[in-house]
Amino acid sequence: MTNREIPMKQYIALVAATALLSACGGSSDSNNAPQTGEVAFSMTDAPADDLQQVHLTIPGISLKPADGERIYLELDEPLIVDNLLDLQGTLSTAVLPPTEVPAGRYNWIRLHVLSGDNNTYVVDDMSGQYPLYVPGQQSGNEKVRHVQLVSGFVVPVGGEVSFTLDVDLRRAITKPTNKDYYLLRPAIRMVDNSTVGAITGTISDALIEDASCTSVMEADTLEGNAVYLYSGTDATAGDVYLDAQGEPADSNNPVTTANVVYDAETDSYTYEIGFVPAGSYTVAFTCQALDDNPENDDALIFPAQRNVTVTENKTETADLPEEPPVIASE
Known part of the structure; x- marks a missing residue:
């Protein structure tokens, strides 16, 4: 996390403080109330050939409001997807439960992926296990990097929205020539669950x-x-x-x-x-x-x-x- 990110816990504390100050001031102006809504994300996948297992560890996600600093949402426990290949068709797994965030338009979402120590890897058809890296992790300098989906969405004031992230593994996973690891590219489409x-x-x-x-x-x-x-x-x-x-x-x-x-x-x-x-x-x-x-x-x-x-x-x-x-x- 960089100093330009706002942790979600800090944002919630700020919302609570703002509401308390408004109450102490005795103002009945509803415009002083924080404008928030709820958003939820789940994950599914399109298949990949020549792989038996795709294992992911996701410690958190980031959202970028169109107006404001990006928000880092740390999961209570890292999401461990034992095999993404099991989530095909209409199957999915929750990434982020309904969570209160600032209402408004967002520019992108990032999935943070943890590498190393068998956190994120693939198993091929020959039962060989190989590390799966977000480009840049293979150098060993960063254990957590992100894949970014530039797909705008809107969280309505007082409303709820739910999205599914479809990781297209045929596009997303590639094995560089003569390397003993795979790379995860940001081949993800996001869909509004109310319209699918x-x-x-x-x-x-x-x-x-x-x-x-x-x-x-x-x-x-x-x-x-x-x-x-x-x-x-x-x-x-x-x-x-x-x-x-x-x-x-x-x-x-x-x-x-x-x-x-x-x-x-x-x-x-x-x-x-x-x-x-x-x-x-x-x-x-x-x-x-x-x-x-x-x-x-x-x-x-x-x-x-x-x-x-x-x-x-x-x-x-x-x-x-x-x-x-x-x-x-x-």
């Missing part, structure tokens, strides 16, 4: 067995089958392709992705995408997800896609391939 829905569906066996498939069997799981989500209808499906800063390098990047898994109870292949803001989208299936290297512009094949409209607080079904419409006989 979900998408679920099945994938036909014919698509799973398509001639273009490069999927492989790992243990009892067929890996490499995925559904990519794009903004807008009839979108052009493209791979995950990022620039040196970890930002989308072209306009065909997906919003997020979801792995296709086998459901033994229904004997079918299914997918689920959670925390999707209401709107129009395109979902596209590929069985070449293992070939999707975010540092390259890969020419993946998407043998099926369809449009889907998401409504808040509802789950839409979007099977692939899309069934042709039934034409009533005259």
